[in-house]
Amino acid sequence: MTALLLVPVVLGWVLLAVASAPLPAAAQDARLEAAKKEGKVVWYTSLALSSSEKVAKLFEQAYPGIKVEVHRTGSQRILQRVMQELQANIKIVDVIHTSDAGHYVLLKDKKLLLKYAPAGIERFPAAFKDKDGYHFGLRATVNVIAYNTKSVPAADAPRTWKDLLDPKWKGKLVTAHPGYSGVIATHVLALVNLYGWDYFKQLAQNRPMIVQSAVDPSGVVASGERPVAANGGDYTFYQVKKKGNPVEIVFPKEGVPLVVSPTAIAAFAPHANAAKLFTDFIFSRPVQQVLADSEGLYTGHPDVTYPSDQPKLSDLNILRVDPEELEKRNEEIKTRFVEFFGA
Amino acid sequence: MAVEAGARHHPSWLEGLDRSAPVWLLAAAALVLLILLPLGWLGYVSVSGERGLTLGHYARVFTDPRLQKALWNTLVLAFWSGLAAVMIGAPMAWLTARTDLPGARLIKSLVMASFVTPPFLGAFAWVMLAGPNAGYLNKLYRSLTGAEDPLVNIFTMTGLIFVVTLYTFPYVYIMIANTLGLIASDLEEAASILGANRLYVALTVTLPMVLPAILGGFILAVLQALALFGSPAILALPAGFHTITTQVWSLFQYPPKVEMAAAFSVPLLLSTALLLLVQKKLLGRRGYASVGGKGAQRRIIPLGPWRYPALLGCLAVLAAAVFLPYGILAKAAFSRAWAQPLTWDNFTLANWSFTFLYSSTQSAIVNTLERGVLTACVGAGLAALLAYVTTRQLIVGHQVLAFLTLAPVVIPGIVLAVALFIAYTRPPFLLYGTLWILFIAYLTKEMPVGYSQSDATFRGIHPELEEAGRILGAGRLRVLREITAPLAKSGIIATWCFVFIGVIRELSASIILFTPNTKVMSVVIFDLKEEGQFGAIAVLGLFMLVMTFGVVVLMQSLLGRDVMGGRASGASG
Numbered sequence: 001m002t003a004l005l006l007v008p009v010v011l012g013w014v015l016l017a018v019a020s021a022p023l024p025a026a027a028q029d030a031r032l033e034a035a036k037k038e039g040k041v042v043w044y045t046s047l048a049l050s051s052s053e054k055v056a057k058l059f060e061q062a063y064p065g066i067k068v069e070v071h072r073t074g075s076q077r078i079l080q081r082v083m084q085e086l087q088a089n090i091k092i093v094d095v096i097h098t099s100d101a102g103h104y105v106l107l108k109d110k111k112l113l114l115k116y117a118p119a120g121i122e123r124f125p126a127a128f129k130d131k132d133g134y135h136f137g138l139r140a141t142v143n144v145i146a147y148n149t150k151s152v153p154a155a156d157a158p159r160t161w162k163d164l165l166d167p168k169w170k171g172k173l174v175t176a177h178p179g180y181s182g183v184i185a186t187h188v189l190a191l192v193n194l195y196g197w198d199y200f201k202q203l204a205q206n207r208p209m210i211v212q213s214a215v216d217p218s219g220v221v222a223s224g225e226r227p228v229a230a231n232g233g234d235y236t237f238y239q240v241k242k243k244g245n246p247v248e249i250v251f252p253k254e255g256v257p258l259v260v261s262p263t264a265i266a267a268f269a270p271h272a273n274a275a276k277l278f279t280d281f282i283f284s285r286p287v288q289q290v291l292a293d294s295e296g297l298y299t300g301h302p303d304v305t306y307p308s309d310q311p312k313l314s315d316l317n318i319l320r321v322d323p324e325e326l327e328k329r330n331e332e333i334k335t336r337f338v339e340f341f342g343a
Numbered sequence: 344m345a346v347e348a349g350a351r352h353h354p355s356w357l358e359g360l361d362r363s364a365p366v367w368l369l370a371a372a373a374l375v376l377l378i379l380l381p382l383g384w385l386g387y388v389s390v391s392g393e394r395g396l397t398l399g400h401y402a403r404v405f406t407d408p409r410l411q412k413a414l415w416n417t418l419v420l421a422f423w424s425g426l427a428a429v430m431i432g433a434p435m436a437w438l439t440a441r442t443d444l445p446g447a448r449l450i451k452s453l454v455m456a457s458f459v460t461p462p463f464l465g466a467f468a469w470v471m472l473a474g475p476n477a478g479y480l481n482k483l484y485r486s487l488t489g490a491e492d493p494l495v496n497i498f499t500m501t502g503l504i505f506v507v508t509l510y511t512f513p514y515v516y517i518m519i520a521n522t523l524g525l526i527a528s529d530l531e532e533a534a535s536i537l538g539a540n541r542l543y544v545a546l547t548v549t550l551p552m553v554l555p556a557i558l559g560g561f562i563l564a565v566l567q568a569l570a571l572f573g574s575p576a577i578l579a580l581p582a583g584f585h586t587i588t589t590q591v592w593s594l595f596q597y598p599p600k601v602e603m604a605a606a607f608s609v610p611l612l613l614s615t616a617l618l619l620l621v622q623k624k625l626l627g628r629r630g631y632a633s634v635g636g637k638g639a640q641r642r643i644i645p646l647g648p649w650r651y652p653a654l655l656g657c658l659a660v661l662a663a664a665v666f667l668p669y670g671i672l673a674k675a676a677f678s679r680a681w682a683q684p685l686t687w688d689n690f691t692l693a694n695w696s697f698t699f700l701y702s703s704t705q706s707a708i709v710n711t712l713e714r715g716v717l718t719a720c721v722g723a724g725l726a727a728l729l730a731y732v733t734t735r736q737l738i739v740g741h742q743v744l745a746f747l748t749l750a751p752v753v754i755p756g757i758v759l760a761v762a763l764f765i766a767y768t769r770p771p772f773l774l775y776g777t778l779w780i781l782f783i784a785y786l787t788k789e790m791p792v793g794y795s796q797s798d799a800t801f802r803g804i805h806p807e808l809e810e811a812g813r814i815l816g817a818g819r820l821r822v823l824r825e826i827t828a829p830l831a832k833s834g835i836i837a838t839w840c841f842v843f844i845g846v847i848r849e850l851s852a853s854i855i856l857f858t859p860n861t862k863v864m865s866v867v868i869f870d871l872k873e874e875g876q877f878g879a880i881a882v883l884g885l886f887m888l889v890m891t892f893g894v895v896v897l898m899q900s901l902l903g904r905d906v907m908g909g910r911a912s913g914a915s916g
């Protein structure tokens with residue numbers, strides 16, 4: 001419903017944004033025509049399905065005649081798809097959006113990305129920009145702990161990542177999977193850098209339930225299937241909490257692993273004009289504001305305001321990981337996780 | 344006149360060759376494309392290393408403790424669910440075929456319902472029923488008893504075996520019910536007359552006669568369990584263990600280890616082939632004169648005081664396989680929060696609009712229907728042609744043809760998919776990324792089922808009718824058109840329906856072979872599962888069930904009889 005109410009407002013913004021874009025009007029018209037001729041843009045995205053769908057619908061309303069094909073799956077599956085399809089010489093994807101910054105190191109290295117700077121990106125902070133201009137952070141989230149307030153009183157709730165190692169949480173935790181989710185791959189590397197692999201070895205002793213997507217722990221905790229989530233994007237917990245579920249978010253003292261999720265256009269994009277239009281659109285203030293307002297995400301857009309019930313990114317103790325390191329250790333992260341957790 | 348006379352003077356062997364050649368060419372081409380080429384590549388890739396041939400991949404499969412564990416888990420799962428399927432399927436078959444069990448017809452239809460239920464949907468429903476904390480049954484149990492521990496934890500090997508059994512026991516049931524239908528009861532009566540009580544008769548006379556069917560059913564159930572992908576992915580992965588199928592699938596993650604996947608697939612393929620060989624031996628050895636008699640008298644055994652307890656037992660099984668899962672899916676489809684009671688506050692239609700407005704869903708429904716209809720048409724047509732040719736022994740080597748058509752039954756879906764992936768992502772046949780590769784996978788997988796159906800159909804049409812037509816002067820084609828085709832029509836439609844149902848629920852091959860443009864419904868459901876979108880899965884699942892039952896009802900009304908009367912012979916994952 002909120003999405004529908006936002007439509008007129010957003011459309012107004014979009015017109016403004018488009019009008020203020022750097023491209024000269026004639027070039028803009030030509031690109032719009034070319035994009036309309038292409039008719040669609042194919043978006044491989046790791047953004048939660050409901051959020052992705054919302055962004056897609058906004059685009060389709062702003063640019064009638066250009067459809068957005070949303071293919072939502074985990075970051076690692078997206079990389080798998082892109083590479084697998086390329087190997088077979090299949091060109092489907094236009095815009096690639098995952099939560100594993102390491103992927104973009106790899107994709108750029110293999111010359112699979114198109115150099116394109118979305119309109120207005122120069123005002124974004126450095127952490128959201130590739131210095132070579134191939135990919136840009138569409139959104140950010142942090143990994144947090146969350147618990148079900150019906151099953152865990154606030155006083156007993158875990159406060160730190162280390163608290164989760166307490167045997168009292170045996171059989172009560174849920175973790176998502178770094179072999180599926182980029183958010184979790186980032187999380188695992190951040191904590192490995194903090195505490196070493198020993199942390200996960202011990203966490204595995206508490207026999208957490210293993211789900212795939214970083215979105216899923218929020219659902220598992222909300223349903224009460226497991227009272228505590230050992231990780232997961234804070235925006236997903238924020239959303240279930242907003243819906244009235246008994247979920248509380250904990251920002252552990254040691255710091256929260258920051259995940260900036262890049263987006264880029266494929267070098268071989270079959271709908272390159274629509275992809276550029278779409279990329280401009282998703283970095284425009286209105287869309288970035290929607291991501292912040294209704295989805296609970298952080299963004300790099302300097303003019304975006306955040307809901308008052310969410311901590312400022314600058315107030316949080318952030319754990320950062322180096323994308324190069326994430327790329328290099330991608331396989332190690334997956335293999336060792338499976339070694340400890342069994343699947 | 345001259346032409347006709349000339350045609351009559353062809354030597355007979357040439358006539359045979361004329362008819363055989365096109366059929367054999369077609370069959371050979373299909374065989375190469377569908378089976379030999381993919382399996383050849385599978386075998387080759389499994390032994391190819393960076394520097395020439397190697398057995399290194401096999402060495403790793405059998406020495407890596409994680410992969411060993413997956414092998415062992417698969418054996419445990421397959422053995423116990425096979426056994427459990429027999430424990431449930433055999434008594435139920437006997438009860439409905441031979442006793443005065445009340446509501447036997449209803450029980451039969453419900454077994455049919457469980458037979459056509461996609462196993463991954465059942466597994467998903469059981470997550471909502473028996474998840475240790477949020478599962479509906481566990482919640483109920485806790486509130487009734489005040490206990491802390493759950494009644495059942497579905498995320499365990501036991502839980503997995505339980506759920507797999509619920510959807511494999513129908514295979515055993517059908518096999519045994521059919522055999523029981525063929526055994527005359529004179530021997531049993533003789534034993535009774537000589538003073539043996541009923542239990543004694545059942546154990547010493549009936550049981551030995553159906554023993555081959557029981558063993559055959561066991562093997563069929565084991566084959567099913569070995570090949571399943573969806574249920575272990577949904578139930579075993581959260582618990583932290585793999586089976587062969589989920590392991591093969593995860594080897595496709597980037598960077599892909601296709602050689603390992605191939606090396607892991609080959610043992611699975613060999614074991615299914617071996618099992619099927621054993622089954623053939625068991626069922627082929629029809630040494631019992633009493634089995635196979637047609638239209639023999641069968642006496643209904645009165646259950647006496649056991650009638651209602653037996654009925655209750657059957658209903659309990661069917662509740663677990665059908666009523667409870669369907670109920671919880673329906674509830675989740677209309678709930679905001681699936682784990683909360685369906686109050687007015689929790690009621691929503693949003694899942695429905697969300698699911699059907701999602702662009703992937705729409706194209707997946709179209710893709711699924713397209714593949715379903717196409718595979719069913721081609722499959723039913725091809726199966727009918729092959730069955731006609733083989734039952735009427737029209738060409739040289741028809742037995743070989745029949746064997747080849749049935750052979751893919753040993754190929755688990757995921758193995759077939761790995762093989763097709765390897766074969767068709769390289770020249771000369773770049774089929775990966777098109778819907779054709781799915782079509783090939785589905786057709787190969789469904790051929791054995793389709794062929795057995797058609798075979799039964801054509802065996803049921805006595806050649807005498809055709810011969811009468813020929814004697815009265817009609818040509819073979821005219822006989823085919825005016826006598827055989829009308830008689831075979833309903834059987835062919837049944838084949839069509841079986842293939843269609845098999846295709847729309849297929850997951851284990853599709854999950855490897857899809858690309859975003861060729862997603863099918865089962866893959867979308869699996870994607871949604873990975874994100875934990877319960878409401879949307881429930882909606883799509885129900886939609887899939889409605890499609891399936893629509894086809895079943897169509898089939899029943901066209902055939903005007905119980906579809907279960909047919910034979911179940913295909914193993915499909």
